[in-house]
Amino acid sequence: MSLRIRTIARLTGIREATLRAWERRYGFPRPERSENNYRVYSRDEVEAVRRVAKLMEGGLSVSEAIAQVRASPAQPARQDSRLMERFWAAVMVLDADAADAVLEEAGEQLDATAFCDTFLIPALREMASRLDVAREHLASALVRQRLRLLLAGMVSASDGPRGLLACPAGDHHEGGLLALGVHLKARGWRVTLLGADTPAEALHGACVQVRPDVVALSFVRRREAQAFLTVLSESLQACASVPMVVGGPGAREHLKTLFTLGAQYAESAEELIAIWQQVRNAQNRP
Numbered sequence: 001m002s003l004r005i006r007t008i009a010r011l012t013g014i015r016e017a018t019l020r021a022w023e024r025r026y027g028f029p030r031p032e033r034s035e036n037n038y039r040v041y042s043r044d045e046v047e048a049v050r051r052v053a054k055l056m057e058g059g060l061s062v063s064e065a066i067a068q069v070r071a072s073p074a075q076p077a078r079q080d081s082r083l084m085e086r087f088w089a090a091v092m093v094l095d096a097d098a099a100d101a102v103l104e105e106a107g108e109q110l111d112a113t114a115f116c117d118t119f120l121i122p123a124l125r126e127m128a129s130r131l132d133v134a135r136e137h138l139a140s141a142l143v144r145q146r147l148r149l150l151l152a153g154m155v156s157a158s159d160g161p162r163g164l165l166a167c168p169a170g171d172h173h174e175g176g177l178l179a180l181g182v183h184l185k186a187r188g189w190r191v192t193l194l195g196a197d198t199p200a201e202a203l204h205g206a207c208v209q210v211r212p213d214v215v216a217l218s219f220v221r222r223r224e225a226q227a228f229l230t231v232l233s234e235s236l237q238a239c240a241s242v243p244m245v246v247g248g249p250g251a252r253e254h255l256k257t258l259f260t261l262g263a264q265y266a267e268s269a270e271e272l273i274a275i276w277q278q279v280r281n282a283q284n285r286p
Contacts, residue, residue, distance in 0.1 A: 219250030
């Protein structure tokens with residue numbers, strides 16, 4: 001699978017400009033070029049960048065970290081692939097226990113964000129094309145349960161900003177929302193998850209109770225323009241003055257409406273955090 005540099009930056013937390021600088025100075029990572037001359041990266045490159053970032057967190061310089069990764073290349077992608085095939089095999093025979101055991105094993109081998117980005121979310125995305133309805137329901141329930149466990153097991157910062165996360169009324173696909181929660185929590189945020197099919201009145205009650213810094217809504221289901229406008233308007237009114245960041249494929253086709261109503265759009269935790277920081281800086285200006 002080939003990935004663009006923007007996706008690599010989102011998956012690894014390393015800025016696009018930094019990745020380009022590493023490429024110029026160290027020849028790392030090594031993207032190929034698409035027909036349109038865009039940089040494209042493999043899953044192996046994603047994992048190599050993750051390893052460099054982790055080594056730098058441990059105190060190594062960028063040159064030392066890159067040299068170490070080059071000297072001892074890991075093979076997580078192949079291991080992930082074997083685990084994924086075992087997961088699909090268990091799902092195909094409707095063996096929930098065996099499928100869940102594979103998820104447990106994968107979770108033990110990867111950190112929280114890597115488990116989310118390289119295993120759980122790709123599994124959710126592939127289900128519709130791989131499985132019939134019964135098997136998709138079984139697999140989806142297991143993956144969403146694992147995402148919830150992953151999120152619940154992460155330690156929250158006691159004083160971090162708080163995000164209130166929900167899918168709007170009528171939207172039941174919460175996988176992306178759960179993944180957002182994992183990434184925010186990994187970056188020191190406190191997360192309040194309302195989950196799927198959250199009506200406007202429930203959003204209002206939660207905003208009054210927890211006083212979030214940001215409300216994040218995930219629109220996956222496609223809506224006609226008027227239906228989208230109605231749902232988003234009601235959600236914005238329910239959350240009053242709290243900044244609202246909207247994401248998901250169901251919102252991407254209604255960006256003009258979204259911005260006109262006063263919401264913001266983000267495709268990753270990094271983009272959401274950047275929006276929140278911009279809002280906070282604007283509020284702090286004299």
